[in-house]
Amino acid sequence: MDLAFTPEQRRFQGEVRAFLAKALTPELRHATALTPGVFVEPDIGGEWQAILERKGWLVYHWPKAVGGPGWSYVKRWIFEKELAEAGAPALPGMGLKLVGPVIAAFGNDAQKAEYLPKLRSGEHFWAQGFSEPGSGSDLASLRTRAVRDGDDYLVTGQKIWTTQAHHANHLFALVRTDPKSKGRHGISFLLIDMGLPGVTVRPIISASGDHELNEVFLDEVRVPMSDRVGDEGQGWKIARFLLENERGGSSYGPALVAEMRRLCEVVADWGEPELALRAARLALEAEALEMTELRTVLELDAEEPASPRSLATKLIASEIRQGIDELAIDLFGLLGVQLPSDRPFYAASSPPLLGPPAAQVAAARYMNGRAWTIFGGTSEIQLSIIAKVAVGL
Amino acid sequence: MDISPNEEQRLIGDTVRRFFDERGGAAVLSQGPLPSADWRALAQMGALAFMLAPAAGGLGSENQDAMIISQELGRSLAVTPAIEAVVLAAALVARHGSAAQRATWHAPVLEGKKTIIFAGNAVIEVGDDGWRIDGSFPLVRFGMGAAGYLVVQGKTAVIVPEEAPGIARAPVRLADGSIAASLVLDGVRLPADAGFALPDEALDDAFARARIALAAQLVGAMETLYEATIDHIRQRNQFGVPIASFQVIQHRAARLFVSLEQARSMALKAALIGEGGAEWRRVAMGAHAYVAHAALRLAQEATQMHGGMGVTEEHVVGRGHRIVLTLSQTLGGTVAARAALAGPSAE
Numbered sequence: 001m002d003l004a005f006t007p008e009q010r011r012f013q014g015e016v017r018a019f020l021a022k023a024l025t026p027e028l029r030h031a032t033a034l035t036p037g038v039f040v041e042p043d044i045g046g047e048w049q050a051i052l053e054r055k056g057w058l059v060y061h062w063p064k065a066v067g068g069p070g071w072s073y074v075k076r077w078i079f080e081k082e083l084a085e086a087g088a089p090a091l092p093g094m095g096l097k098l099v100g101p102v103i104a105a106f107g108n109d110a111q112k113a114e115y116l117p118k119l120r121s122g123e124h125f126w127a128q129g130f131s132e133p134g135s136g137s138d139l140a141s142l143r144t145r146a147v148r149d150g151d152d153y154l155v156t157g158q159k160i161w162t163t164q165a166h167h168a169n170h171l172f173a174l175v176r177t178d179p180k181s182k183g184r185h186g187i188s189f190l191l192i193d194m195g196l197p198g199v200t201v202r203p204i205i206s207a208s209g210d211h212e213l214n215e216v217f218l219d220e221v222r223v224p225m226s227d228r229v230g231d232e233g234q235g236w237k238i239a240r241f242l243l244e245n246e247r248g249g250s251s252y253g254p255a256l257v258a259e260m261r262r263l264c265e266v267v268a269d270w271g272e273p274e275l276a277l278r279a280a281r282l283a284l285e286a287e288a289l290e291m292t293e294l295r296t297v298l299e300l301d302a303e304e305p306a307s308p309r310s311l312a313t314k315l316i317a318s319e320i321r322q323g324i325d326e327l328a329i330d331l332f333g334l335l336g337v338q339l340p341s342d343r344p345f346y347a348a349s350s351p352p353l354l355g356p357p358a359a360q361v362a363a364a365r366y367m368n369g370r371a372w373t374i375f376g377g378t379s380e381i382q383l384s385i386i387a388k389v390a391v392g393l
Numbered sequence: 394m395d396i397s398p399n400e401e402q403r404l405i406g407d408t409v410r411r412f413f414d415e416r417g418g419a420a421v422l423s424q425g426p427l428p429s430a431d432w433r434a435l436a437q438m439g440a441l442a443f444m445l446a447p448a449a450g451g452l453g454s455e456n457q458d459a460m461i462i463s464q465e466l467g468r469s470l471a472v473t474p475a476i477e478a479v480v481l482a483a484a485l486v487a488r489h490g491s492a493a494q495r496a497t498w499h500a501p502v503l504e505g506k507k508t509i510i511f512a513g514n515a516v517i518e519v520g521d522d523g524w525r526i527d528g529s530f531p532l533v534r535f536g537m538g539a540a541g542y543l544v545v546q547g548k549t550a551v552i553v554p555e556e557a558p559g560i561a562r563a564p565v566r567l568a569d570g571s572i573a574a575s576l577v578l579d580g581v582r583l584p585a586d587a588g589f590a591l592p593d594e595a596l597d598d599a600f601a602r603a604r605i606a607l608a609a610q611l612v613g614a615m616e617t618l619y620e621a622t623i624d625h626i627r628q629r630n631q632f633g634v635p636i637a638s639f640q641v642i643q644h645r646a647a648r649l650f651v652s653l654e655q656a657r658s659m660a661l662k663a664a665l666i667g668e669g670g671a672e673w674r675r676v677a678m679g680a681h682a683y684v685a686h687a688a689l690r691l692a693q694e695a696t697q698m699h700g701g702m703g704v705t706e707e708h709v710v711g712r713g714h715r716i717v718l719t720l721s722q723t724l725g726g727t728v729a730a731r732a733a734l735a736g737p738s739a740e
Binding site: 004295 | 659
């Protein structure tokens with residue numbers, strides 16, 4: 001047993017580092033550091049996406065059949081780790097990590113040909129239309145309906161918490177195609193062009209002051225049936241695949257470890273013993289998470305079934321994230337609760353922020369970070385799933 | 394990168410597990426210190442020798458086999474001086490002592506015939522006729538049964554046989570049932586050949602290996618307490634249903650699963666990364682700090698979820714909790730380890 005990289009892995013790690021040293025500009029890194037939420041603004045994310053696509057590393061996790069490079073899970077993990085440690089921006093995830101793999105797995109040839117290249121080029125920017133005002137944790141209760149009309153569906157309903165829908169030109173949505181159904185049956189997966197008549201996007205401003213979230217109103221939007229992915233009624237199965245894809249082979253750990261390393265230095269400078277101990281504890285939790293994820297990565301490469309421990313990583317990461325945010329607040333005191341209203345923080349027109357970088361975004365990150373235990377499956381839902389699947393209760 | 398035990402390692406783990414299962418497993422072994430006859434039998438099986446690398450006179454790989462064996466020790470809730478006597482003290486003698494010292498204080502320890510325990514820092518003076526040792530050690534774990542003690546000052550280590558004049562010791566029973574010694578060395582005189590030199594970092598490295606073994610042992614104990622708890626909540630009925638059907642219980646059980654996996658990750662990482670150097674020692678310290686803390690929390694939850702039975706002497710959970718309590722304070726304890734990681738501002 002050992003944790004050493006092979007020579008090939010070490011060479012690849014070096015290659016990624018060399019690439020990042022040249023391609024990850026100070027501007028990109030700075031913008032990322034001053035972005036409170038998970039997703040950067042499209043100008044930053046789009047620029048980074050184009051850089052990675054030029055390098056051939058954008059769709060590193062896609063199946064080979066749709067253009068993925070065929071990397072092992074360890075290689076993907078090394079890649080993600082280096083990007084996280086370098087402070088690279090998150091990529092527009094809805095397209096690349098969610099709907100892209102869905103179309104690859106469940107789409108027909110026409111859909112793959114139409115949508116995948118434009119996703120990669122950035123021409124299509126995707127938002128996720130899942131949650132509704134009445135359907136959050138209980139997503140299967142969703143009510144947006146898609147009624148057949150000739151070769152189209154007329155889609156009516158409301159989606160909520162749609163991240164970056166105000167930037168998106170395409171929406172993938174779960175809709176109810178069987179009007180008599182309730183629950184997970186009778187749901188289908190549609191790709192909706194947001195430029196179609198009947199689509200209205202309304203902003204939701206977060207308590208952090210960021211505009212990330214939106215409501216999307218759909219009023220008899222005419223969506224061709226050819227934009228349905230998979231069969232009618234297959235939507236829930238596709239959603240399960242998507243959510244598992246979101247969770248499987250996660251790599252929250254490296255970014256948190258890197259962040260804790262930086263924060264521990266700041267804490268050491270400020271010389272607060274209680275905070276030093278809290279920081280040490282958080283750093284250990286992040287280190288444990290990184291190893292927990294690596295264990296799953298190695299299992300996947302050995303073609304063993306992924307252990308149910310992979311169900312726990314988002315829960316753990318979200319609590320570390322919130323622990324870090326709160327530590328920063330306690331560390332910086334009043335300096336850490338500055339919260340100008342201009343966004344983005346790094347824009348030239350925005351007023352300068354005070355103190356070290358961690359202090360500048362502390363309040364915004366703290367408030368934004370409260371969503372971590374809520375989105376992508378609340379912690380309560382995660383615990384119920386872990387109890388059922390991992391513990392076996 | 395490969396984190397699966399090989400065939401031989403699986404065999405070692407299975408053999409040790411079977412050894413303890415044949416003696417009643419955790420329910421029996423948690424009741425008190427492992428009887429000497431069983432300790433000797435464990436040694437004769439080679440289990441102690443496999444806890445040390447060849448450089449320390451053992452048969453095992455660096456830290457990995459110690460992890461596997463320690464984990465089984467933990468699962469069985471056996472109370473043994475494996476870490477203090479074998480991984481720490483005997484290994485130091487093997488790596489840095491003379492051939493004569495190894496013959497007296499290493500080989501017989503690995504054969505389970507006697508133990509030598511690391512006591513700590515003493516005032517060590519050297520004269521023409523040998524050493525003069527003065528020191529006071531309030532609690533030396535497994536000290537009462539020890540045939541000898543290892544004391545250090547700076548780069549000097551001295552082996553103090555228990556029969557040397559000037560030693561006063563009194564028994565102190567610890568929560569896990571083991572008998573520690575309150576030890577005073579008052580002008581103990583020993584010949585020159587009782588000492589040996591400690592290279593730089595030798596003591597730090599020895600403690601790192603001990604921490605790695607301890608983390609693994611605690612993970613094993615966590616497994617046993619976790620499994621007992623899940624069994625219990627499935628079987629225990631109240632209000633007409635198993636208590637495992639209550640959401641609060643389900644969520645707390647889920648957290649135990651998460652905690653166990655995270656602890657396992659830390660123990661595994663510490664045992665598998667390449668030995669030597671400050672980063673390795675930091676990882677070992679981190680694994681100790683993390684796992685000791687997590688194990689005690691899990692023991693608390695296990696007790697809680699067992700209701701009244703969790704606080705009895707009769708039930709393995711109560712005894713297991715006491716064992717984890719004791720282990721969480723050995724080698725300086727989880728708080729000291731975390732403070733060491735936090736750095737100067739935390740001390």
